[in-house]
Amino acid sequence: MSTNPFLLLSYLIGSITFIMGLKMLSHPETARKGNMIAAVGMTLSIFTTIFLYKNHNGEGLHNYVWIFAALVIGTVVGTMAAKKVQMTSMPEMVSLFNGMGGACAMLISLIEYNSDLQPAAGKLIIIVLGMIIGTVSFAGSMVAWGKLNGRIKDRTIPGGQVINFAIFGAVIFLSAMVVGGYTGNHAVFYAILGFAALYGILFVMPIGGADMPVVISLLNSFTGVAAAFGGFLYNNPVMLTGGILVGSAGTILTILMCKAMNRSLMNVLIGSFGAKPGAAGPGGN
Amino acid sequence: MLAFFNSNYHLITIVILSIFLGIEVISRVPAVLHTPLMSGANAIHGVVIIGAIIVMGEAHEGDILSLVLGFLAVVLGTLNVVGGFVVTDRMLEMFGKKKKK
Numbered sequence: 064m065s066t067n068p069f070l071l072l073s074y075l076i077g078s079i080t081f082i083m084g085l086k087m088l089s090h091p092e093t094a095r096k097g098n099m100i101a102a103v104g105m106t107l108s109i110f111t112t113i114f115l116y117k118n119h120n121g122e123g124l125h126n127y128v129w130i131f132a133a134l135v136i137g138t139v140v141g142t143m144a145a146k147k148v149q150m151t152s153m154p155e156m157v158s159l160f161n162g163m164g165g166a167c168a169m170l171i172s173l174i175e176y177n178s179d180l181q182p183a184a185g186k187l188i189i190i191v192l193g194m195i196i197g198t199v200s201f202a203g204s205m206v207a208w209g210k211l212n213g214r215i216k217d218r219t220i221p222g223g224q225v226i227n228f229a230i231f232g233a234v235i236f237l238s239a240m241v242v243g244g245y246t247g248n249h250a251v252f253y254a255i256l257g258f259a260a261l262y263g264i265l266f267v268m269p270i271g272g273a274d275m276p277v278v279i280s281l282l283n284s285f286t287g288v289a290a291a292f293g294g295f296l297y298n299n300p301v302m303l304t305g306g307i308l309v310g311s312a313g314t315i316l317t318i319l320m321c322k323a324m325n326r327s328l329m330n331v332l333i334g335s336f337g338a339k340p341g342a343a344g345p346g347g348n
Numbered sequence: 349m350l351a352f353f354n355s356n357y358h359l360i361t362i363v364i365l366s367i368f369l370g371i372e373v374i375s376r377v378p379a380v381l382h383t384p385l386m387s388g389a390n391a392i393h394g395v396v397i398i399g400a401i402i403v404m405g406e407a408h409e410g411d412i413l414s415l416v417l418g419f420l421a422v423v424l425g426t427l428n429v430v431g432g433f434v435v436t437d438r439m440l441e442m443f444g445k446k447k448k449k
Contacts (some may be wrong), residue, residue: 086373099437109429134422161390168399175403311367313386317380
């Protein structure tokens with residue numbers, strides 16, 4: 064390994080700022096500063112990666128024009144979208160950005176799958192799992208976003224739970240086939256992607272609009288886990304800590320949000336068939 | 349299985365400790381901060397962009413598919429990071445103003 068010590072140091076600093084950021088975000092006085100600190104750590108990690116990262120053969124990154132063009136486009140569009148959004152539509156914006164993160168994880172897995180013709184089983188598991196979780200998060204977040212801005216109505220599909228369970232089974236079965244090496248067919252990989260997307264859509268579809276923040280928080284922790292798989296894939300500590308932190312903190316936050324509405328998570332996810340209006344109790348955020 | 353554990357011992361340790369840390373660090377958050385915290389965490393999982401940058405930076409010049417998908421991945425990752433932090437900041441800005449009144 065030809066890893067630059069400054070790169071590792073910046074990753075360590077990045078991880079620390081994420082932990083401090085989350086800690087400070089959970090206190091009213093320090094919240095805004097915590098957000099800033101995490102943002103600084105993130106920027107540092109991104110730029111040191113661009114300039115200092117070297118692969119196993121000691122080669123640095125190239126395609127700088129593409130990378131910087133993408134960064135500039137993302138920054139300009141992201142800032143404008145985030146600045147323009149109405150205060151009341153903040154949660155749907157969060158959902159949209161969360162979906163972008165999920166899609167990013169999905170694309171990373173796609174490219175890795177296409178570029179490595181003979182991956183080891185361990186790497187394949189990581190690629191497939193990252194792809195599935197990223198896709199579910201992306202598809203689910205898009206539905207949540209559509210529901211919050213009124214484009215998608217609450218819809219209950221008869222036997223929805225059974226269909227969802229069947230799709231979930233299909234995803235597991237096909238993944239086992241790919242990882243076990245029973246098929247090298249790329250079509251199977253894309254079938255998994257399709258089923259995962261369908262699962263994400265059907266998972267969020269029957270949940271009532273009032274419960275959306277809870278679902279977004281859950282999908283948020285999914286994306287965290289998908290990011291952590293990227294950390295495994297590249298042996299990258301900051302992706303790993305950042306992803307897992309959000310994964311676990313997001314799960315706890317989801318449960319806390321349910322508690323604030325006097326409901327259990329199961330109740331929100333399963334008991335919301337028909338999604339009665341006014342289901343969210345007082346005390347909800 | 350044991351071989352996997354041996355070669356990934358450090359990563360597994362990091363994962364386990366991070367899980368507990370994540371739970372511990374936010375366990376006393378007041379209800380008003382639920383949404384900003386969710387939004388902040390949303391920005392943090394944008395670290396996935398580092399993976400996107402690595403794939404993009406390692407793609408071969410002639411591999412148009414990887415270049416295009418990688419480009420898209422970096423754009424989406426940047427949206428997640430930048431949008432996430434800016435939205436969180438706006439939420440907290442509003443929160444601070446309300447408190448002063």
